[in-house]
Structure formats: structure tokens, C-alpha cells
Ligand SMILES: Nc1ncnc2c1ncn2[C@@H]1O[C@H](COP(=O)(O)OP(=O)(O)OP(=O)(O)O)[C@@H](O)[C@H]1O
């Protein structure tokens with residue numbers, strides 16, 4: 227099985243995340259994609275804005291009716307700071323025969339050498355890097371001190387192209403808080419859920 231792991235804060239999940247996973251499934255020939263919300267992303271020590279249960283529920287709603295896409299609660303169940311190397315070790319232990327890919331935008335690739343145990347991360351999973359038009363080309367050379375030339379070429383060959391989607395979780399949260407249009411930036415079921423639970427300061431301005 228070719229399994230794609232897509233880690234992020236998903237605070238909240240948005241159309242860019244969903245499109246990225248779809249493009250990787252199609253172009254990267256993945257059988258499954260697991261979205262792995264982090265408890266606390268190591269480089270975002272303040273932690274997410276929404277709680278674990280809210281982010282997991284929104285992800286499940288977004289992935290309903292998307293065959294092969296699921297949520298893994300491994301990191302939120304482990305709690306504390308979510309190091310990807312720990313998550314990959316655990317998934318490798320559970321699924322020894324799966325071929326693991328780690329889905330990421332080019333921005334995350336450039337950050338990867340600063341992660342905990344980056345060489346082990348690269349031994350456990352192959353980064354599947356998504357390139358967006360209008361963004362700088364991913365610089366696979368940032369991994370050259372961590373993997374050999376053949377492996378580097380294989381990682382570069384796994385790259386996937388996707389159309390630009392000008393959306394980020396932080397902009398979505400900002401729009402909700404200040405009352406700008408935001409629903410189109412995410413899945414309709416997620417937008418309904420944000421409204422039902424009054425997440426991200428929704429409605430605070432009117433009170
Ligand atoms: N619009 C987008 N298009 C494609 N990939 C994206 C987009 N937004 C985020 N990603 C990718 O999704 C992954 C998880 O990102 P994350 O959950 O932190 O979302 P984010 O929108 O970047 O959040 P924030 O704005 O809070 O930093 C990262 O690898 C990031 O590169």
C-alpha cells in the first residue's frame with residue numbers, strides 16, 4: 227500500500243489542504259491519505275486555537291465522501307509536542323509493509339532540516355512535495371546533507387503540481403474574527419460546523 231501522511235495543525239482544515247491531498251492521491255498514485263492533526267506543532271509552541279476534538283471533528287466532516295482519505299488521531303492522542311519522527315516510527319511499526327509518503331508544501335520542505343531527527347524522518351518516509359504556480363520552485367538541495375544523491379533524485383521525482391489556492395488557516399481565522407467572507411475557503415460541512423460551534427471568535431463582534 228502506498229500511504230500518504232499529511233500532517234498539519236488543520237486549525238481549521240481548508241480547501242488548499244483538500245486539494246493538496248487530492249492532487250497527491252491522483253498524481254502520486256497513493257492508495258490512501260491520512261490527515262494527521264498535530265497536538266502542538268514543534269515550531270508553533272503556542273498550540274492551535276481550536277481544541278483537538280474540534281479540529282478532528284472538522285477534518286472528519288471534510289473527508290466524508292472522499293474515498294481513501296481518513297483522519298489519524300495518533301498525535302492528538304499522544305498529546306504534548308508532536309514530533310513527526312515519533313509518528314512515523316509508530317505508523318511504520320503498525321504497517322511494516324506500507325510505503326510511506328509525507329505530503330507537504332514547498333514551505334514545509336525548506337523547514338524539514340530543522341525538524342527533530344530529519345535523517346530518520348527521511349529514512350521512514352518519502353516527502354511528496356507539492357509545487358504551486360507563482361511560488362518559488364522547491365529547493366530539494368536543502369536535503370543534500372541528509373540523504374544520498376539517488377534518494378534525493380527519487381524525492382524530487384515524487385513532486386506533485388497543484389493549482390494555486392490562496393487560502394490559509396490563519397487568514398480564515400482572521401476573516402471569521404473580523405467578519406469578512408470566509409465560508410468559500412473551506413468545505414460547506416466544515417463551515418456549518420464552525421458556525422454551529424461558534425469557533426474562532428465567530429459572532430463576538432456583534433455582542
Ligand atoms: N493553500 C494551500 N495550498 C496548498 N498547501 C497548503 C495550503 N495551505 C497550507 N498548505 C500546506 O498544508 C500543510 C499543513 O498546513 P497547516 O495546517 O499549518 O495550514 P496553514 O493554512 O498553512 O496554517 P497557518 O496559516 O495557520 O500557518 C503544510 O504542508 C502547508 O504547506
Ligand SMILES: O=C(O)c1ccc[n+]([C@@H]2O[C@H](COP(=O)([O-])O)[C@@H](O)[C@H]2O)c1
Pocket residue numbers: 232233234235262264267268269308309310311334340341342
Ligand atoms: O517533527 C518536527 O520537529 C516538526 C517540526 C515542524 C513541523 N513538523 C510537522 O510538519 C507538518 C506541517 O506543519 P505546519 O504546521 O508547518 O504546516 C506537521 O505534521 C508538523 O507536525 C514537524
